[in-house]
Amino acid sequence: AKRKNIGGYLFYAHEMSETLLENKQLAEALIAALNSDQFYLNYQPQVSLSSRKVIGFEALARWNHPVKGNIPPDQFIALAEREGIIVTLGDRVLQLACDQAVKWLSEGIEFDRIAVNVSVKQFVETDFVSKVMNALSLSGLPANKLELEITESLFLGDKKVALETMDKLTSQGVRFSIDDFGTGFSSLLYLKELPVAKLKLDQGFIRGITTDHSSLQIVKASLQMGQALNMAVIAEGVETLEEQRLLVQLNCGEAQGYLFSRPVAGDKVNADLMEAIAE
């Protein structure tokens, strides 16, 4: 209701500034948390559907706020983007993930890649390439063990910049995957211009494959396209045996989801977990 009520307006303005203030306070708390054990990563295994072996892990950020408890990443990532701290957060995530991956390698845990989510704001920074190379050299992780998950929203911006950055990192051995593929409202032209190694089928499509004709058709078409363009395809959010069976039938190479494992702490990744998944 648009009541012209000065008092009401003032009240509204007051409420606004309170949420703004809350955001600022929460953002400050997040900055402080980044270098404490409140902020950490969990890792979700990615599985080959033909061999059942774990081939990689996706690093997922977690924030355990002392008062508010666990804040979902969707919320604090959005907050970090709004408040301009996503780059600092992203740097921290990259370093934590590379360090963990090196630790696993030293423990004899084998995997192809560790996948790290990169937000557009982070990716378009002029020093992004050197930040990535820095995290690699500080940790000692070989570049060919790192995969960066980017989203299609990146290609709504300057494609030349995206191409340059991707080329530089690709030439070092870093690989790129497209997260939430098919949800980004961008044209598919980028797929033939950019070095994309993998498509990650959004769990919104996977959720429907056993019940809904159009989800199934979208997944089929994406798999065909991946094959034609020589890109790996991974299905996200696989929760049921039925979904897995159908994906195997469709020749989908890789999957990730609660059916295999929830995201777990780095030190929970061990031979037992790897064997349990392969069973």
Ligand code: C2E
């Ligand atoms: P995402 O990159 O699409 O990550 C997959 C999300 O699906 C994760 O949620 C994961 O826990 C969840 N998931 C995995 N398997 C299943 C399943 O079988 N069923 C269901 N229902 N969900 C499943 P999470 O960890 O809550 O992360 C949410 C989003 O937050 C991520 O979506 C990503 O966009 C963002 N995010 C998380 N960590 C980072 C980060 O370090 N940097 C950036 N930029 N974004 C991050």
Ligand code: CA
């Ligand atoms: Ca992701």
Ligand code: CA
């Ligand atoms: Ca995703």
Ligand code: CA
């Ligand atoms: Ca997502």
